Amino acid sequence: xxxxxxxxxxxxxxxxxxxxxxxxxxxxxxxxxxxxxxxxxxxxxxxxxxxxxxxxxxxxxxxxxxxxxxxxxxxxxxxxxxxxxxxxxxxxxxxxxxxxxxxxxxxxxxxxxxxxxxxxxxxxxxxxxxxxxxxxxxxxxxxxxxxxxxxxxxxxxxxxxxxxxxxxxxxxxxxxxxxxxxxxxxxxxxxxxxxxxxxxxxxxxxxxxxxxxxxxxxxxxxxxxxxxxxxxxxxxxxxxxxxxxxxxxxxxxxxxxxxxxxxxxxxxxxxxxxxxxxxxxxxxxxxxxxxxxxxxxxxxxxxxxxxxxxxxxxxxxxxxxxxxxxxxxxxxxxxxxx
Ligand SMILES: Nc1ncnc2c1ncn2[C@@H]1O[C@H](COP(=O)(O)OP(=O)(O)OP(=O)(O)O)[C@@H](O)[C@H]1O
Ligand SMILES: [Mg+2]
Numbered sequence: 001x002x003x004x005x006x007x008x009x010x011x012x013x014x015x016x017x018x019x020x021x022x023x024x025x026x027x028x029x030x031x032x033x034x035x036x037x038x039x040x041x042x043x044x045x046x047x048x049x050x051x052x053x054x055x056x057x058x059x060x061x062x063x064x065x066x067x068x069x070x071x072x073x074x075x076x077x078x079x080x081x082x083x084x085x086x087x088x089x090x091x092x093x094x095x096x097x098x099x100x101x102x103x104x105x106x107x108x109x110x111x112x113x114x115x116x117x118x119x120x121x122x123x124x125x126x127x128x129x130x131x132x133x134x135x136x137x138x139x140x141x142x143x144x145x146x147x148x149x150x151x152x153x154x155x156x157x158x159x160x161x162x163x164x165x166x167x168x169x170x171x172x173x174x175x176x177x178x179x180x181x182x183x184x185x186x187x188x189x190x191x192x193x194x195x196x197x198x199x200x201x202x203x204x205x206x207x208x209x210x211x212x213x214x215x216x217x218x219x220x221x222x223x224x225x226x227x228x229x230x231x232x233x234x235x236x237x238x239x240x241x242x243x244x245x246x247x248x249x250x251x252x253x254x255x256x257x258x259x260x261x262x263x264x265x266x267x268x269x270x271x272x273x274x275x276x277x278x279x280x281x282x283x284x285x286x287x288x289x290x291x292x293x294x295x296x297x298x299x300x301x302x303x304x305x306x307x308x309x310x311x312x313x314x315x316x317x318x319x320x321x322x323x324x325x326x327x328x329x330x331x332x333x334x335x336x337x338x
Contacts, residue, residue, distance in 0.1 A: 020048060020051075021192050024045060024047035024085065027044070027046075029081065029082055031080045031081075041080065041247055044085075045068060046249070047242070051223050053239050054239050055225050055226070056228060058243055058244065059244030071087065072195055073102075074094070074106065082095055107134050107138065107191075108189045111191035113197070114197055117179045121185070123169065127170065128147065128150050134185060150166055157183050165181075176203060176207035179199065183214065192223060194223070195225045196226045196227065199228075200230070215237050231271070235255055240253065243266065246291055246298060251328045252326070259271065263328040264303075265330065266287070266303045269306075301318055301329075
């Protein structure tokens, strides 16, 4: 059986009742500031992921997307720290595990794909040895079995001449092949969840399309969190989407609902700024103004300084709660059904 099929055993479309694989509850990641209270890069985020579902996380640079991914993997960079909240994987808390235990989760229960494959691959070791090491570390395999699994992992992600490629060093491969190797490494131990942080952003357009095809066709039924700047990528791959602004989720729903009927003015702005001739591949285009920086003190709705619908009410922070059938954190949601 191929790795991809093993990772994706459930039927499509995603059943609402699918087993809950991942639950993030009120996550807060803080960086200390010398003068006053810490800067919250992630500020009270809830995520629920069910088996076979792909959740997209989108939002401007600095909104906290990567910090969520790093929190799941237990590698928030110091001096940053998870100061509140819980993360549970298949019912087991993983946010408070000792380093030895979280290492067992990383690369085994949770597979990671980073934006730049060179961050995830060791440049001085062959592709095969890195794949085999991961397979051996987390499974009771002979070297021969591990090599076979490494070969299969490369073959499954569409790497031609996979047997020979096991002997290659990362720098000997093209950017596209390197990203495939990263994906093979993420999948080799059949993880419960794949976390992909901007997996196509560093690639040129043609390669990007090929890697997208890999995600769309072969990983379609995986349980995955996909972080992306590209709403088109999210539209092609994700079942649900969470829009982030300044460390918080401001709107969430099925990809169809959010893209066809955005409610938060920030989401409306993101979509409105997309050129109409290219609606199928909308990229996030900056909205006038800047998101708050680590030095700003945010009161109320963090988006209100940039929002044309803001009123004095927005000085009080809107919670992410059901507004017309879908969670939106806004006092003045747009669109129909509110
Ligand atoms: N080492 C650090 N010290 C202080 N602040 C940090 C550190 N690393 C990240 N941050 C801050 O945390 C916030 C969230 O960063 P994060 O990398 O999660 O953003 P992102 O949404 O992934 O952005 P991008 O789209 O650019 O990847 C940012 O405002 C960033 O400045
Ligand atoms: Mg990031």
